[in-house]
Structures are given as C-alpha cells and as structure tokens.
Amino acid sequence: MSSLKEKLKRAIALTGPISVAEYMAQCLLDPEYGYYTTREPFGTQGDFITAPEVSQMFGELIGVWIFTAWQAAGSPAQPVVAEIGPGRGTLMKDLLRAVSRLDPGFVRQTRFALVEASPRLVEVQKATLANSSASPEWYSRFEDLPEAPLFIVGNELFDALPIRQFVKTPSGWREHMVGLDQNGELAFFAGVASLDAALLPADAATAPEGAIFETAPAREALMDDIAVRLKQHGGAGLFIDYGFDKTAVGDTLQAMKSHAYDDVLANPGEADITSHVDFDALARISRRHGLAYTLTTQGEFLLQLGLLERAGQLGAGKPVEVQESIRDAVERLAAPDQMGTLFKVLTVTAKRR
Ligand code: SAH
Numbered sequence: 001m002s003s004l005k006e007k008l009k010r011a012i013a014l015t016g017p018i019s020v021a022e023y024m025a026q027c028l029l030d031p032e033y034g035y036y037t038t039r040e041p042f043g044t045q046g047d048f049i050t051a052p053e054v055s056q057m058f059g060e061l062i063g064v065w066i067f068t069a070w071q072a073a074g075s076p077a078q079p080v081v082a083e084i085g086p087g088r089g090t091l092m093k094d095l096l097r098a099v100s101r102l103d104p105g106f107v108r109q110t111r112f113a114l115v116e117a118s119p120r121l122v123e124v125q126k127a128t129l130a131n132s133s134a135s136p137e138w139y140s141r142f143e144d145l146p147e148a149p150l151f152i153v154g155n156e157l158f159d160a161l162p163i164r165q166f167v168k169t170p171s172g173w174r175e176h177m178v179g180l181d182q183n184g185e186l187a188f189f190a191g192v193a194s195l196d197a198a199l200l201p202a203d204a205a206t207a208p209e210g211a212i213f214e215t216a217p218a219r220e221a222l223m224d225d226i227a228v229r230l231k232q233h234g235g236a237g238l239f240i241d242y243g244f245d246k247t248a249v250g251d252t253l254q255a256m257k258s259h260a261y262d263d264v265l266a267n268p269g270e271a272d273i274t275s276h277v278d279f280d281a282l283a284r285i286s287r288r289h290g291l292a293y294t295l296t297t298q299g300e301f302l303l304q305l306g307l308l309e310r311a312g313q314l315g316a317g318k319p320v321e322v323q324e325s326i327r328d329a330v331e332r333l334a335a336p337d338q339m340g341t342l343f344k345v346l347t348v349t350a351k352r353r
Contacts, residue, residue, distance in 0.1 A: 002055035004033035004269035004317040009180060017179030017189055020253065021162035021218065024273055028160060029117055034270040036160075042088050047256050047272050050156050051298070051339060052091035054096060055329035057314065058155075059094025061305040062238065064150045065347075066095065067102050069236040074352055076149040076234055077109060084115040084142060085157030089125030095153075102131045113145055114138040142225055150235035151241070152226065154163045158241045158282070159274040165253065166195045168211045173200065174214065178265065185266040185282040202267050214275060225290035230350040239346045242339075243277030245295055252276035279344050291348045299340025302333055 165176035177191035257271035
C-alpha cells in the first residue's frame with residue numbers, strides 16, 4: 001500500500017472526511033509522497049504522454065503563436081514569456097528554438113520564465129534547458145512572475161489543479177468527500193456541505209441521483225490572477241487541455257497509471273490524478289475581465305498554425321521511417337479520434353493599449 005494512503009487514512013481517522021480537492025492536492029503535490037514531487041510521469045516509461053513529448057512541432061508552433069501574439073500586441077519592449085506547469089521543459093525548449101529562428105532580437109529582450117510547483121521537476125527542466133539560447137528564470141507561483149507584458153502558455157496544467165465535486169442526493173447537492181468505509185478503506189461519501197443553486201448548470205435539475213457536478217476554485221482563482229495580470233500589463237495567454245466547452249454535470253475525475261486508467265482512490269501519490277477542464281468557466285472569467293478570447297480544438301488550432309507545413313519541412317529529404325513517424329505525430333496531435341478534438345485551446349488577449 002502506498003505510504004500516502006496510510007498518511008491519508010490516519011488523517012481522515014483523526015479529523016474526518018476530506019474534500020476531493022484536498023485529496024487531489026495531496027496526491028499530486030504532497031512534499032513527501034506527491035505524484036509530481038516524487039515521480040517521473042511523462043513519456044513512454046511514465047504514466048502518460050503529453051503533446052510536447054509527442055513531437056517537437058507542438059512547442060515550435062506554440063512559439064510561433066507567442067511571437068505573433070507579441071507582434072499583435074504592438075511588440076511591447078521587455079516582455080515576459082512564461083510557461084506554467086512545464087513538466088520536463090520540452091515545450092519551452094522547442095519554443096525557444098522556434099522563436100530564436102524567427103527573431104533573435106525578440107529573444108534578447110525577452111525574459112523567459114517557468115512557473116513550476118514541484119522542486120524535483122524544476123531540476124528536470126533545468127537539465128532540459130541547459131543549452132538553450134536564453135537564460136530562463138524559475139518561479140514557484142504565478143504571482144511571483146515579474147510585472148511586465150506577459151505571454152504565457154500552459155499545457156495540461158489546468159487538469160492537474162484540484163477540483164471539488166458535488167453529488168446529487170435526495171436532499172440536494174452535497175459535497176463529495178473522501179472518507180473511510182467500514183473496513184477502514186478510502187471511499188466516497190456525500191458530505192454535509194451543499195452548493196448554491198445559482199452555481200448549478202441547466203442540466204442539473206434533470207440529473208439522476210448520484211450525478212456529479214464539479215467546480216474548480218483553484219483553477220478559477222489562477223485564471224482570475226492571469227486575467228488581472230494581462231489586463232494590467234498587457235499580453236496574451238494560451239491554455240491547452242482536455243475538457244469540454246459547455247459547463248455541465250458529469251464525473252471527470254480520473255487516475256492514470258502506466259498508460260491505463262486506475263481507480264481514483266486505489267493508489268494515491270502513485271497515479272496521476274486529473275479532471276477534465278470546464279473551458280466555459282474559464283471563458284466566463286476572461287469575459288468578466290474584458291479580455292478577448294477564442295476557444296477551439298487542438299486539431300483546428302495546430303492546423304491553422306501550419307502543422308502540416310512544418311511536418312512537410314521536417315520530413316523533406318528524410319528516410320521513410322522518419323517521415324512516417326512525423327506523420328504519426330501529426331495524427332496523434334490533430335486527428336479527431338486522438339488528441340485533436342478532446343483537447344481544447346483557449347486563447348485570451350488583453351485589449352491593446
Ligand atoms: N506541460 C507539461 C506537463 C503537464 S503535467 C507537458 O505538457 O508535458 C502538469 C505540470 O504542472 C507539472 O509540471 C506539475 O508539477 C505542474 N503543476 C501542478 N500544479 C501546479 C501549480 N499550482 N503551479 C505550477 N505548476 C503546477
């Protein structure tokens with residue numbers, strides 16, 4: 001049994017059931033046993049593969065987007081280009097290479113920053129970026145980023161931020177809690193806390209008993225901070241994640257271990273635990289702050305940025321096997337039955353000042 005499981009059981013026995021948000025936060029970032037603090041989740045050896053790890057084209061095209069967004073903002077002097085939740089640092093490495101080719105002058109005047117909560121992953125990112133054309137800076141929290149026009153990207157960050165769940169019971173929507181069953185094992189329960197009906201989506205009224213509704217206070221607070229920063233200093237943001245574009249009832253909490261779904265409560269700290277992102281909620285926050293935003297699918301977004309052209313360039317004159325692997329990567333990133341449709345892309349842009 002995982003040591004985190006023991007730790008959680010002891011804590012719950014002492015103080016009672018914990019929220020799904022607390023459970024997720026401890027699973028992912030517990031200093032001793034957390035998934036991101038202790039494990040190497042990414043890649044074929046790990047538990048899942050993310051888009052930057054599929055192909056260098058992903059980070060390169062995001063570099064093109066960042067550069068174009070900077071130009072569209074009027075090329076503000078001394079901007080910050082940041083990535084939040086950078087994993088192994090692969091996206092930033094590919095982005096740096098792409099923008100260095102586009103405009104070395106842009107790279108010289110830009111501060112590149114990585115926002116990472118896991119000290120272990122900071123070390124991995126430093127190794128990945130050791131020979132890059134810029135000297136990136138690291139921050140553990142978004143708030144600590146230098147105050148300047150900001151161009152920020154986050155890939156599969158929002159899915160990792162803790163959510164709360166509410167379950168429909170005969171006495172209304174109650175917070176879904178993690179407690180101990182009669183055998184002392186982790187189990188879900190309906191707690192005492194409820195939810196303001198004004199926060200429920202339209203389909204909540206007809207949802208059956210046992211239905212789950214998710215809210216993501218940590219995710220929304222971060223989006224709010226980002227929006228405020230963009231409004232104050234100008235800039236743009238790009239957020240990519242699996243999720244849905246209309247707020248709705250549904251249980252999307254999931255655990256991944258060795259490329260397979262795992263029981264959410266079975267292996268705390270040993271499996272990646274995430275939820276699908278409600279992009280509708282993030283778009284509402286952007287709107288409230290007066291930012292312009294677009295919401296598209298990853299497939300559409302990458303094709304518009306020139307995925308096929310970049311694939312053609314990369315494959316030109318290369319052996320057939322290399323060309324095939326590039327074609328596979330294009331499929332994987334953009335095909336509707338792969339990452340192309342499930343993954344959504346939210347762009348937010350401050351009005352030009
Ligand atoms: N973007 C990477 C990694 C995605 S996994 C990729 O696409 O491969 C999520 C990443 O977010 C990890 O690096 C994790 O440590 C980091 N993370 C989780 N919570 C965070 C927070 N609150 N602030 C900054 N980074 C966070």
